[in-house]
Amino acid sequence: MRAIETCGLAKTVGIDRELFTGLSLTVTPGELVAITGESGVGKSTLLNMLAGLDDADAGEIRIEGVALGPLNDETRTKLRRERIGFVFQAFHILPYLTLEQNVALPLALISPDSAAAKAQAGVVLAEVGLGDRGRDYARDLSGGELQRVAIARALVHRPAVILADEPTGNLDPETAGRVLDLLARAVKSRGAAAVIVTHSAATAAVADRVLMLTARGLTPIDG
Template sequence: MTATVERSRTARAADAAVDAPADGALVLTDIRRSFTQAGDVLEVLRGASCTVRPGELVALVGPSGAGKSTLLHIAGLLEHADGGSIRVGGSDATRLNDAARTALRRRTIGFVYQFHHLLPEFSAEENIVLPQMIAGTARSDARVRARELLALVGLEKRAGHRPAQLSGGEQQRVAIARALANRPQVLIADEPTGNLDHHTAESVFAMLADLVHGQGVGALVATHNLDLARRMDRVLEMRDGLLVEV
């Protein structure tokens, strides 16, 4: 466990409060979502609420089918809720149209999944440059940012390698660097270490924690690994469609 992960929760909260949006990096209030299956209404989210502060690493736990992925999709502006409100980086996203949601998502949210989803025909550096260019960053500036992030994740010497030339842990490190490329205020991660062996998962988690705390990003991380969850700043459990801090 790194020194950063071992810092007290109080110290981390104080660090996160500096220049933080008054209402948190991510604020979900009374989120509701239901689905209809074979004529029956299934209430997946029944008023889930939480606040993730800048520089805070929050675990989201619960059994499969409890609604974690649905909540992450709503938090990441990939899916609409049936009710409730969502604020990202201080902006109210509740009633935005699809174009405005896409623009806000691109500007403020980064995503990390269990599988890295890197573009196989591009190098590690290029995989980090591309999302920046899509967001309007000049290629030269995007390359500087990509090299900075690769150095932070310990892969500056692997910048020219394609995903197939990287190990699983290295691929996931590039995926995390890519998620942070546009300097998001919120990081949404769904089982980011779930596809890795224990030793590699430990290494990737330590790096992720260092980056979240160091870059001041508010991170909501779904995981089935309770050991990793307990080492995050807070743990939220999905229980009967609600979020309960444990």
């Protein structure tokens, strides 16, 4: 099963500015793919398309065999909540919630079982090295700790796909390296398919494959 599969994607913004065309990509469970490219080429737009937040002008996107194009907004939202985890550069952690509460948020959108959500949040926090910090408030954490919470939140509902947008852009190099190693290990252990978009060669180096995005689609980078 290919967790992510795209064929012939094209995207134009504005009146006639073509970002890319003929873009095809497959990512299998347990694989981490990094996508690099110049600013403005459409890396974040592609990530939004994979999440069903933006539509392609041509081509097809499938998540675990489900084509996104024909889905209505409600069905896309359900698929996104259940099958996709997100890690952002700006963390998007709520400062006045505890770590447990932040991590449990994706589960709260899927199931009303708050006790199970809390328990699962504790398990995943332990996996990212914050198992004894569940009742701490996010406002008291360092940047590296916040990103570990963000990774835990992305993993807590066992998604098939993880999408990360410049996940270490706000971290110093040493902290970024630790966070990237953690993310890569989590992808492997959970069997998720992950796509990271990044400007950073160090970030891309943890990936199984590195692809360059241009107007003509994706090109493998040897390394």
